[in-house]
Amino acid sequence: MPDVLPHIVILGGGFGGLTATQALARTPARITLVDRHNHHLFQPLLYQVATAGLSAPSIAAPLRQILRHQRNVTVLMDEVTGIDLAPRRVQLTRERLDYDWLIVATGAAHAYFGHDDWAGNAPGLKSLDDALAIRRRVLTAFERAEQEDDPARRQAWLNFVVVGGGATGVELAGTLAEIARHTLAGEFRRAQPSTANILLVEAGPRVLAAFDPALSAKAQRQLEQLGVQVQLGQAVTAVDDAGVTLGGQRIAARTVLWAAGVAASPLGRMLDAPLDRAGRVSVQDDLSLPGHPEVLVLGDLASVQQDGRPVPGVAPAAKQMGQHAGKLVAARLHGDTRAMPFRYRDTGALATIGRMAAVAQFGKLRLSGVLAWWVWLGAHIWFLIGFRNRLVVMLDWAVAYWTQARHARIITGQDKRTDRG
Secondary structure, three states: OOOOOOOOEEEOOOOHHHHHHHHHHOOOEEEEEEEEEEEOOHHHHHHHHHOOOOOOHHHHHEEHOOOOOOOOOEEEEOOOEEEEEOOOOOEEEEEEEEOOEEEEEOEEEEEOOOOOHHHHOOOOOOOHHHHHHHHHHHHHHHHHHOOOOOOHHHHHHOEEEOOOHHHHHHHHHHHHHHHHHOOOOOOOOOHHHHHHHEEEEEEOOOOOOOOOOOHHHHHHHHHHHHEEEEEEEEEEEHHHHHOOEEEEEEEOOOOOEEEEEEEEEEHHHHHHHOOOOOEEEEEEOOEEEEEEEEEEEEEHEEEOEEEEEEEEOOOOHHHHHHHEEEEHHHHHHOOOOOOOOOOOOOEEEEEEEEEEEEEEEEEEEEOOOOOHHHHHHHHHHHHHOOHHHHHHHHHHHHHHHHHOOOOOOOOOOOOHHHHOO
């Protein structure tokens, strides 16, 4: 691309960054998309990889493949080490990029609320690496239980604690219960996976707090029908490699999974702008950085208020922000200086609890049970990137529906807990 064209640098190849890139396909500009990974990840199905329901390539696609026909884009797999707003410059580990427009959409990380030392014993779920590590941890727990002669030590391996009652926590807990009760039935001789205890811990008064209270109650009932123990109003006060502490209650569990909160990407601190409590950047109503209209912040990294409420950190919001950012930059490059405030359109919310169990809300419409589950299936297949991924996921889900099997149950790598006993 000619160097005289405006240079747009986009940081992050998630929903916001990728959508912004695609929205600029017809814009006469040079676009550089930077991401630490070489792939776009469909995060709503990440828990399926973590619980051996899907393989990693089924929910991810190489960024270069997705953008191969968009000739104004260069993709770089690199990491940002600095952002200098005055000279309009982004420093990567291997090179420096000067920009005319900067779009920052680097997402969020795990939040342990001041207890980052818990991360090693309570992994979160944000990347494919996280999902594969959790899958290894979960499957290894059943294998270690099979090797234990002491009943108490065996049960500790069969106790699973999921911290956080949001969509990810609910989906993890429900799927773990199905694995223990159905997928692994009859496969072990000494340990009985059906005796596994799945505990979902939520510090608030209900699970799925973003949903209507009636749907939250239905979701909890569906979880309990699967065999999940739901403990509300309890905050975790300690985590170690042998279990968790809830106030004064000690629970022995060798597998603890964290789904309790997120914090914005640390790149937000490089922008020298006001941050909220979660580290999100407070932006103008058009998603631009205060004092720097050429810098736009999207997705989980942006703190956006609308009608007195924060715009949720969900995939549809990130995609809408990406579309808006692309239109705004294209308009500015064509000399259009009209105000273009961002307006989020609520497309509804979905959460699956398990096989034939889910909840959904679209405006005033509320669904639960089998019908919500079918809506959840259709929506997630529709929004997957690539025909191959859609086909593979449909086939895997069809087989799992009829057989209860999970064919991605391959343990790779080394579980560090194996050496500690």
